[in-house]
Amino acid sequence: MLGLARSPSQRWRGTPMYQNVQLLRAVAAFMVFCYHALPQYKAMGGASDVFARFAAVGFAGVDVFFVISGFVAALTTLDKERTAAKAMQFLKRRVLRIYLGYWPFFGLALLVFWQSGFALSSLDLLGSFFLASVDMPRLLLYVSWSLTYELIFYGLVAATFAFPARSVAVLAHVAFLLLGGALLSKWGEPLSPTFIFLGFLVEFLAGALLYIHRDVLRKRWWLVAGFVAVFLAYWCGASRMATDGTIRIATFGAGALFLVMLAIVLEQSRTWIAPRFAAGLGDASYTLYLLHLVLLVIFAGHVRDALTVNPYLREAGFFVFLAVGVALSRLLYLRLELPLYRWSIGAARPAKA
Template identity: 30%
Template sequence: MQFLRCVAAALVVAQHAAIELRARTGTPDLLSYWHDHGGVGVDIFFVISGLVMYLSTRRKPAPADATATAALFFRRRLIRIVPMYWFYTLSKVAIVLVLGSKAFAAGLPFLYVLGSLCFYPMVSPASGDILPLVESGWTLGFEMLFYAVLATVIALGLPRLKTATLVLALIYLVAQLFPDAVLSQFFGRTVLFEFLLGMGIARLWMQYKQPPAWLAVLLVAIAMAALFVHRPPLDRFVGLGIPSAMLVLGMAWMERFAWVRAAAGRLTLLGDASYSTYLAHGFIMPAAVIGGLKLAPHSYGFICLTAVMVATVAGCLSYLLLEKPLTRVLNARFGGSKVVASASTAPV
């Protein structure tokens, strides 16, 4: 999973590097492959999130401890997500207010900043799209909704996958009834169900930890072909979500191979730093692309690769110097005990 988190972050950064190069050069079809395919990193992230959350909540708490366990789960998710997101959001606020911004020439509305900080979908005054101030943070709105649903399910002692499926399906259906509302336009997308794919493959992984070796290889091969070779014009859940789930499951099953474990182990830092890379790259990308265009004006592929590498280094530094120590301090103070004493071993 660490390897895939690293790959997912790199794909998103590559897509945004292509977008930045297009904007700087005025060439609409430049690096079209990465522009069209890099976004799958988000789908991989969502599937991994569903898998990890299912596995991390697999022990069912005693009824008397259900509410406390749910609160602890959600608190730890907040500690993991919020501080770094707020740091980069407030950093961008400071940059806009101090240095100015053409995108926010009319000002930076307070309610928009507040909505961004609270993961509440709002229309950006810069682009007109439903995006927070740190644009890559749009995915965190889906993450926080998923965490809230899962915490509620745990508190009520209900089956996780079945209940989460019902709740997310209800949210999606309600969104279709009110298509003009901003919340509906944001959450009424099938990408919402990719968390459920992650939960589903977690169950498969728990039940069949040692399938035939050829099956894992076949899953990865099919997924790679569907995601990066031939992508038919399908709904995102079908065209990207399902192949991403196949990729995640196949890679999880391939951990039986020593060479896979060894190769993935070398990328542990990059996987750990993927969240910081995801948030920080938007700050690094313009400077990296501008510098690349000055040094090698027409080497667009090289500029894109360099931008990804620079953003990855920045993400690692952000993780080591800020995210890791901050998360450790907050978990020590607010994260609670690691195990609920009365939790049983039965799956939730």
């Protein structure tokens, strides 16, 4: 298939992946990392206005994740047999991927935060451990709310195995339009937790629809429209600082959709395909997403003040810290997350008679 390659995790799962989409995973995780690192940079007296502007909208990396998740869910399920066994196989692998990637960093965060004097008694540790809560202030790793949403989305995808693939495509279109209309009816109003969830579900559905209509994205003229749409969406979102509400979905959510679309067009038209090393960073995006909060606690407690002795050390040291975070995430993915996932899949297979 044109534009598809296999990274280590895809080779294990048997699912080919667009290299440009894999690279976007890494970009999205890095955006979130920078967003949460920005307060540390400001506390150091950081002087880069470019970085500050970029990091200020880094939360929008989560929107990119949801669009990619919908795209990948469609990629890995729509051509499968529509049976209960296939549904359970999909759900089992997704659940194992999320929990086995999450629990080691939950344990690490618990240790680091306890040693750093955090008030752990105020947190919902049980809900955090089982990803059963989206109450961000009470989560140990407060980015884990998005994993709870992912689990729900994957449950919905598993349920679609009860329908033929063509019917699923129709249902995805109808759900996208109905939910999008419901969100538009709330324009300018604070969204309830239910509507916040539905907003991210719309992004997930948008990614699935992008996969369904991928065959039309082979012409290079889509690149011009895509670049313009990405620029306008992110410019509007940044100018309004659209951190929540329907406006976030309409700006950063739309921007995420067009960004993934651009990645697909670039690859399918063979205009540009991400190098395998760069695309391989996408495999470690989940690790970086979970690890970076722990790294920031360590940085704030043991590194930050030492870098403020002069402006050159401050700037260089901070950006080296970001690079080290990415490199460490890649290493932990290869040495911890991927082997653990491989072991779990092998252990879950029924023994041969």
